[in-house]
Amino acid sequence: MGLVIFAAVIWVGGWWVNHKLANGPRAETAFVRLLVPAIFGVTLLAVWELLVRGLEVPLVILPAPSQIAVRFASSLPVLWADFTQTILKGALGGYVMGCLAAVCTAVLVDRSDFLRRGLLPVGNFVAALPIVGTAPILVMWYGFDWQSKAAVVVVMIFFPMLVNTVAGLRETNDMQRDLMQTYAASYWQSFVKLRLPVALPFIFNGLKISTTLALIGAIVAEFFGSPTVGMGFRISTSVGQLALDMVWAEIVVAALAGSAFYGLVSMFERIFTFWHPSQRSRA
Amino acid sequence: MKTFLSVLTVVAGIIGIWYLACVPMNIKGVLDAAERAGAVVEPATPKARRDLGAMGLVVNNSFAIADVWSVDRPRLPAPHQVAIELWETTVEKKITSKRSLIYHGQVTLSATLLGFAIGTGLGILLAVGIVHSKVMDMSVMPWAIVSQTIPIIALAPMIIVVLYSIGVQGLLPKAIIAAYLSFFPVVVGMVKGLRSPDHMQVDLLKTYSANTAQGFWKLRLPSSMPYLFASLKIGIAASLVGAIVGELPTGAVAGFGARLLAGSYYGQTVQIWSALFAAAILAALLVALLGLVERFLLRRMGVTT
Numbered sequence: 370m371g372l373v374i375f376a377a378v379i380w381v382g383g384w385w386v387n388h389k390l391a392n393g394p395r396a397e398t399a400f401v402r403l404l405v406p407a408i409f410g411v412t413l414l415a416v417w418e419l420l421v422r423g424l425e426v427p428l429v430i431l432p433a434p435s436q437i438a439v440r441f442a443s444s445l446p447v448l449w450a451d452f453t454q455t456i457l458k459g460a461l462g463g464y465v466m467g468c469l470a471a472v473c474t475a476v477l478v479d480r481s482d483f484l485r486r487g488l489l490p491v492g493n494f495v496a497a498l499p500i501v502g503t504a505p506i507l508v509m510w511y512g513f514d515w516q517s518k519a520a521v522v523v524v525m526i527f528f529p530m531l532v533n534t535v536a537g538l539r540e541t542n543d544m545q546r547d548l549m550q551t552y553a554a555s556y557w558q559s560f561v562k563l564r565l566p567v568a569l570p571f572i573f574n575g576l577k578i579s580t581t582l583a584l585i586g587a588i589v590a591e592f593f594g595s596p597t598v599g600m601g602f603r604i605s606t607s608v609g610q611l612a613l614d615m616v617w618a619e620i621v622v623a624a625l626a627g628s629a630f631y632g633l634v635s636m637f638e639r640i641f642t643f644w645h646p647s648q649r650s651r652a
Numbered sequence: 653m654k655t656f657l658s659v660l661t662v663v664a665g666i667i668g669i670w671y672l673a674c675v676p677m678n679i680k681g682v683l684d685a686a687e688r689a690g691a692v693v694e695p696a697t698p699k700a701r702r703d704l705g706a707m708g709l710v711v712n713n714s715f716a717i718a719d720v721w722s723v724d725r726p727r728l729p730a731p732h733q734v735a736i737e738l739w740e741t742t743v744e745k746k747i748t749s750k751r752s753l754i755y756h757g758q759v760t761l762s763a764t765l766l767g768f769a770i771g772t773g774l775g776i777l778l779a780v781g782i783v784h785s786k787v788m789d790m791s792v793m794p795w796a797i798v799s800q801t802i803p804i805i806a807l808a809p810m811i812i813v814v815l816y817s818i819g820v821q822g823l824l825p826k827a828i829i830a831a832y833l834s835f836f837p838v839v840v841g842m843v844k845g846l847r848s849p850d851h852m853q854v855d856l857l858k859t860y861s862a863n864t865a866q867g868f869w870k871l872r873l874p875s876s877m878p879y880l881f882a883s884l885k886i887g888i889a890a891s892l893v894g895a896i897v898g899e900l901p902t903g904a905v906a907g908f909g910a911r912l913l914a915g916s917y918y919g920q921t922v923q924i925w926s927a928l929f930a931a932a933i934l935a936a937l938l939v940a941l942l943g944l945v946e947r948f949l950l951r952r953m954g955v956t957t
Contacts, residue, residue, distance in 0.1 A: 384787065391786040402790065409791035429815050487658025497889045497939050498932040499896055502908070505916030505924055510727065558879075592809070592900050593916055600806070603676035606808045612818075616810045624802045631801035 372423030376416045383412030432614040440614040441621060447603070448622050455600040456626045457514035459587035463522025466578060470523065471530035472572065478531075478562075479538045492532040500525045504590040513594045519588040526579035533578070537571025538564050570645050573638040580630045586625060665706040667731055672722070676706035678720040679730035683713055729922045737926040740930075750906075753930045761893040761934060763823055768888050769828025774831070775838030776880075782839070783846040783872070784864065796839045804832060824896035826907075833894035834887030841883025841950075845876025874953055881946040896931060898917050908934075924938045 382571050395401050414434045419588050420426070421433040441448065478484045504521045511517035532642070541564055549559040591601025607615040639648055683701060689694045694712040695701055699711060710717065721730040729737075738753070745752035778796075782789045808829045815825040849871050856868050899909025911927035914920070 387681075387791050388787045391790045396786070398789070405787075405790040406792075406794040410795065429817055483658050484662065486655050487660070487662035490655070490659050491662050494936060497885065498935050499889070499893045499928075501893055502896060502912055502928045502931055505912050506921065506928075509916060509919070509921070581801055581803060585805050588803055588806050589897055592897070593913070604806055605809050608813045611813070613810060613814070623806050627802040628798055650901055 370423065372419045376419035376423060379412060379415050379419065380478045380534060383408055383415075420489060429611040429613060432617055436614045437617040437621065441618040444615065444618065448618060450598050451580045451600045451603050451619065452597070452622055452626065454509075454515060455518065455587050455591065456630075458582070459518030459590070459599070460522055460583040460630075462515065463519035463586065464526065464583040466519065467523035467526040467583075468530055468579065471527050471575075472534050474527075475531050478535055478634075479564075485535055485539070489532060489535060490569070492528045494575060495528040495628035497533055501586060504586070505593045508590060512597050515599075518587045518590045518595075523584040523585045525582045525586040529578050529582065530572075530575040533571045533575030536569060537568030540564075540571065542566045550572050569642050570638075570647070573634065573642060576634050577631060577638070580634055584627050584630070588623065656770060664757075670728075670731055674720050674726070674728050674730050675710055675717055676916050678723050678726045679706055679709045679713070679716060681723055681726065682716045682719045683709060686713075686716055686719075706747065707802050725919055726921055731926050734925045734929060737922045738929055741926060742930070753911070753926065755908050756911050756927070757930055757934055758894050760892070760899065760909070760931070763826035763898065763907070764830050764888070764891045764938075765817055765828035766823060767893040767894060770827060771831035771891065772838050772884065772887060773835035774843055777833045779839050779842035779846060780868070782803065782843050785866075796836055796843075804836075805829075805894065805897055807832075809900070812898060830891035830894035830896040833890040837883045837886045838880075838888065841879045843877025848873045848879060850877045877946075877949060878955070881942060881949075885939050885942050888911065888942060889935055892931065892935050892938065915930065916921050 370426050387408055389400050390396065390405050392407075393401075417431075418433045418435060421431055432440075501521070503524050507520040507524065508517045511520050545563055545567075549563050554562070586612070588601040588604070591599045592605055595602040601624060603621050604616050605617070607613070642648055680701060684698060687696070688696075688760065693701075693716075695704060698790075720726075721732070723729075726733070740752060741753040745754075747754045747758075749755060778788075778792070782793055782796075811829055812825045812854040815821065815828070846868075852861050853871055853875075854867070857871055896907070896912070899905075899907040899912055908927050908931045912924055915924035915927065
């Protein structure tokens with residue numbers, strides 16, 4: 370019972386500190402902007418730990434953060450193997466193939482106004498569908514290994530990526546296109562120097578949406594069949610063995626991989642579209 | 653009108669590619685069946701056929717092409733096979749039958765809608781809190797944004813099993829998964845929407861000496877509607893995915909997820925495809941319904957779109 374009261378005290382204390390910081394004179398500094406969510410996160414973890422211990426929640430319902438951390442540290446080789454199989458091979462392989470295919474299709478489609486007009490509504494429609502359901506079919510076609518996961522990822526990200534790229538390639542206005550015309554620029558010259566740069570913010574938007582989709586596709590596809598390695602496989606078998614600390618360790622890996630993947634794409638976006646207003650205002 | 657024609661062309665093109673893809677995908681099964689029935693097949697043994705590749709088989713055995721669209725358990729069913737299966741399992745079966753897609757759809761739909769309602773309600777509440785409290789904005793909002801980059805669907809099997817072990821089963825676990833998938837898009841979209849009034853408008857309300865509640869009901873909430881609906885459409889699609897994935901680890905009793913899983917266990921490809929299309933149609937209907945509500949609401953509010 371003491372631990373539960375302690376948890377409540379920590380929660381109130383953390384909130385009080387954050388309240389002071391957020392309404393204090395230095396609330397707008399970058400340091401405080403990072404500190405406040407960090408304090409919130411740490412408070413949350415501490416309350417979780419204390420509540421699990423204080424209320425003696427069994428492991429099969431909710432492991433404490435310390436148990437998860439111990440499991441994480443003690444099974445690094447397994448987690449790394451799963452990470453390689455699911456993220457590096459399945460998700461990343463599919464991501465590269467899907468993005469390339471979608472951008473190439475978009476460039477082809479963009480040459481015909483008729484096709485573009487038809488493809489945008491269809492693409493938007495398909496992007497909202499539960500594409501992840503194709504996983505059992507693709508697992509049946511491409512076997513249990515990472516190829517089928519990559520295929521699921523390709524199918525999942527193709528249309529969001531296509532729609533974004535097509536929308537980006539038509540962002541130029543008449544003035545800009547006319548200017549290119551007066552320079553006697555060829556199709557590819559105006560493509561590389563005008564339309565592709567203008568489309569980049571849209572392409573990066575698609576790339577960022579696709580990072581999460583890629584991870585979801587690779588993990589869920591493993592629920593339908595996988596070799597005895599992989600994050601989705603580990604999650605579903607560990608759930609079956611009620612080894613929830615392992616499940617949480619995999620979720621930590623997924624969270625880290627997801628944020629890192631997204632962060633990487635954002636970094637490239639900042640490098641390639643430094644001229645765009647949304648990037649300039651941040652600096 | 654022109655758009656309609658273009659869309660029709662694109663859809664026809666996709667269906668055409670699908671029919672063409674059936675030929676190399678199914679030719680091997682057709683030839684194996686033909687050999688068993690006594691026809692002369694080139695090359696003669698199954699092993700040689702496996703080594704030759706699909707395209708070579710098609711070239712060597714053009715007589716079999718006609719059969720690839722009517723295989724019983726094809727690797728890739730032809731569009732009309734899926735359409736027939738859809739028709740038979742929705743219209744011709746009784747709704748109470750375990751083989752009716754309407755029955756499975758209603759199972760998935762109820763979990764989706766319940767989860768969507770929970771997720772949207774909580775999401776809007778949290779967004780209101782974030783907009784009005786600086787502490788919540790600074791401490792919770794970064795986590796809400798980061799959570800969008802995480803495949804939280806990986807939690808789904810665990811939620812099902814944990815809730816089962818404490819005695820909760822049936823609709824609620826799936827609804828919880830659907831809820832947390834729709835929760836974060838709604839929070840992020842709604843915060844953006846509630847912040848969308850510009851300084852002029854906020855200042856105007858201040859000169860009217862409007863209090864916070866009036867500012868919320870008369871300015872912030874109405875101007876957040878377009879943003880809210882944009883994220884609701886994302887949210888309901890995510891909810892449906894959550895409900896389908898939530899049906900996978902329970903051993904598949906009912907619902908679209910169960911149909912997918914059972915189909916993949918027993919190699920019933922037509923069943924998988926029809927469940928997939930039924931889910932797609934359901935998702936499209938839900939999004940279209942939200943679009944209708946949005947249009948109606950925005951028109952009543954006097955927003956010209």
